[in-house]
Amino acid sequence: MAKEITPRSQDYSQWYLDIVKKAGLADNSAVRGCMVIKPHGFAIWEKMVAILDQKFKDSGHVNAYFPLFIPKSFLSREAQHVDGFAKECAVVTHHRLKADPNGNGLIVDPDAKLEEELIVRPTSETIIWSTYKDWIQSYRDLPLLINQWANVVRWEMRTRPFLRTTEFLWQEGHTAHATRDEAIAESLMIHDIYADFAESYMAMPVVKGVKTVNERFAGAIDTYTIEALMQDGRSLQAGTSHFLGQNFAKAFDVTFLNENNQKEFVWATSWGVSTRLIGGLIMTHSDDEGLVLPPKLAPLQVVIIPVPKPDPLINEVAEKLVKELKAKGISVKYDTDEKSRPGFKYAEYEMKGVPVRVAIGQRDLEKNQAEVARRDTREKEFIPLDGLGTYVENLLQHIQENLLLRSLRFRQENTFEADDFATFADILDKKGGFVSAHWDGTTETELKIKELTKATIRCIPLERKMEEGKCILTGNKSEGRVLFAKAY
RNA sequence: CGGGAUGUAGCGCAGUCCGGUAGCGCACCUGUUUUGGGAACAGGGGGUCCCAGGUUCAAAUCCUGGUAUCCCGACCA
Known part of the structure; x- marks a missing residue:
């Protein structure tokens, strides 16, 4: 074995780090607490983004982008909010470097001190509500349903790849409504979208609930959460949706004239999920052989491996299968690389979580069959070439269902x-x-x-x-x- | 941010106590033989020993400071 993964039974957090590293999801970086998301990890995130983005758009939201920097004074406008985030903000104090007169490289130019310091957003409520003040005058401007895909920075003491990093990627929705009920309905609807995404795509069962006063978002009236149980018996907060009441509207003086020409404060929500979902995905399904991905989020769903190496007969069958699967919208790769042998490829693709592997060799062709292996149970079966594409298509669906059932059972038992x-x-x-x-x-x-x-x-x-x-x-x-x- | 550990080739490590020619396994390159679950043999390439100072004839090794990572706590998506 060239690449060892620490068994879960021995050291769960080391196992997690091994998976992240050996499945090629992320690397540490030169910056404390910040990770490099590698192509395989980012491809999973891109799939998540594509699905969620469509769901937000289907429910009437539009995307926009607000600045990375927030004037320091904005943060203190909402009292609860400042308490929650002040302790973990990166602060920009200067805008220029210069050569060190003592010859030691670059130093911060003391003459370039900012008049008002900027913080790097830990979340964007303040900058967004200061903007909404200008965008909202009348009930006709409502509801305002905006989402942004962005990076945020929270200066955490201890970090772990995907689960808690200093910088992370997420989406944050920020909506404004004319009535309290409408805002609550919005936050509950998003809560449902999150729960559905977790279960239907990630195959990760979640408990939907509301946070206690102590655990809720700084500045919210209510925080709705989806909580998922990880394999080591700890809970992961996988997504939150907040009903903000009129707290931010009052802090940033965002009012509108209703149909009776009366001035009212608007009602708000905000909601987000982050790259943390990838951590949840890893800890829900993966095993000691590596990553296990649900087919709906796997960047590569099927890999075909010629045994022991490509030849014209095998190529013909494999390429036909590739074509058939692609026509069904399934992502598939025929690995014709002759530099590594089948056993090596098996281990590599298992490590990376590819849901289905099809191995085709001479002996199989004589019997008009191929070996199909599923990643979730690691079972192998010989399947007739006739109807293989349909078999694989169905198998992907079964794997998706099995992963959800398996994790539901785990949660029930725990x-x-x-x-x-x-x-x-x-x-x-x-x-x-x-x-x-x-x-x-x-x-x-x-x-x-x-x-x-x-x-x-x-x-x-x-x-x-x-x-x-x-x-x-x-x-x-x-x-x-x-x-x-x-x-x- | 407190306690502990670690940092030596792409990866994993020995060497550090007791200063004196920079090593091993995997990976990599070339060739040959192989090939149904991480191939074998032969040859070869690769180093700012985390960084900066200091001690010394001489530092991977000793001293000081910094930095990064991991583990345990407090804090948190």
């Missing part, structure tokens, strides 16, 4: 109910996973539980049965269970 604190703490300590338990609704209790178990309330599930109960920690009254887990 979701527990706890009714006393000892049991609760024991589950989190020994198994991890989602723990559904009663909570008295106070931030104080939530923080205390976090201190004792390191688990936080991931969300209050939207679909939860209301049941009287007693808080797991304080014994105070509770009206329903909430979902706890250790989080990424």
Whole structure:
């Protein structure tokens, strides 16, 4: 074995880093906390972008682009917001370098100090709402439904590729509405789009819920989240959609005249998913052999390998299959590289997560068959050449379905109910996973539980049965269970 | 940002304690033989020993400072 992946059982976070590196998704860079997204990793992101972008457009949104830099004073306009983000901002203070008079390369030119410092956006609410103020006068200007694809910077203490990097790519939607109900409906609709994307494309089941006061976005009234359970029993916040109320409208004085000629503040939402989704994708499906990708997001869905090497007969069959699959809209590559042998190719494509491998050799052709291997279960089968294209097409769909079922089963097996604190703490300590338990609704209790178990309330599930109960920690009254887990 | 570890060829590492010719495996290049799950043999190329100072006749090795990565905590998408 030329490329070893640390087994998950031995060291889960090393396994994750090995996958990222050996599947060619990302590299470390010269800049602390920032990664280089490599072609294979970026191709996955491009597929995600294409699908989500279409969904946003189909629901009436348009794309725009706002500046990377935000005047420092903007950030402090919304009190909660500044509390949330001030600690992790990169700040631009000067606009010029000059040669060091002492001869040590370049120094910051002290004469080029900015009058007002700029921050690199950690999120764009402030710059966008300062702009919306000029764009909105009348109810006729509403709703304003804008999304942007951008990079943002959050100066985090500890980073991990895709899951938490100093700079990351994302989309952020920012909408303005005439009424409270319309804004809430918008944030819920986006929440649904995110959940559907996670399950239908990423094959990653998510729990839809609302964040507690403590966990919600700085400046939001409500934060809706999708939470996914990773293989190591930790929860990943995979996407959030915020109902912002009139907080930003008031901070940036964004008003409109309604149909009765009365001035009102507009109602707002914002919502985003990021390259973190790729981290979720890795940790939901992959195994000790490498990356496992759901067919709908795999940059390459099918690879055909001649065994042991290309020859005219094999080429003919392979090229016919390529043509047939392409006609079905399936991405496929016939790997005719003679410099590496079949076994090597098998391992490489498994590492990269290609969902289906078709191996064609002389002996297969004599029997009019090909060997078809699926990445998710690593099963191999001999399939008659007649109807092979249709077989592969169906197999891709089965793999997509199987990945979702498998991760749903995993989540089911790792979701527990706890009714006393000892049991609760024991589950989190020994198994991890989602723990559904009663909570008295106070931030104080939530923080205390976090201190004792390191688990936080991931969300209050939207679909939860209301049941009287007693808080797991304080014994105070509770009206329903909430979902706890250790989080990424 | 606190504690710990690491940084030597593209990758993984030995050498550092005890200063004295820069090494191993994989990868790479050339050739030959091979070929149904990461081929074998032979020959060959490749180094700012993380960076900057210092000590010394002499530094990968000792000292000081910086920097990057990983692990554990606090913070977070």
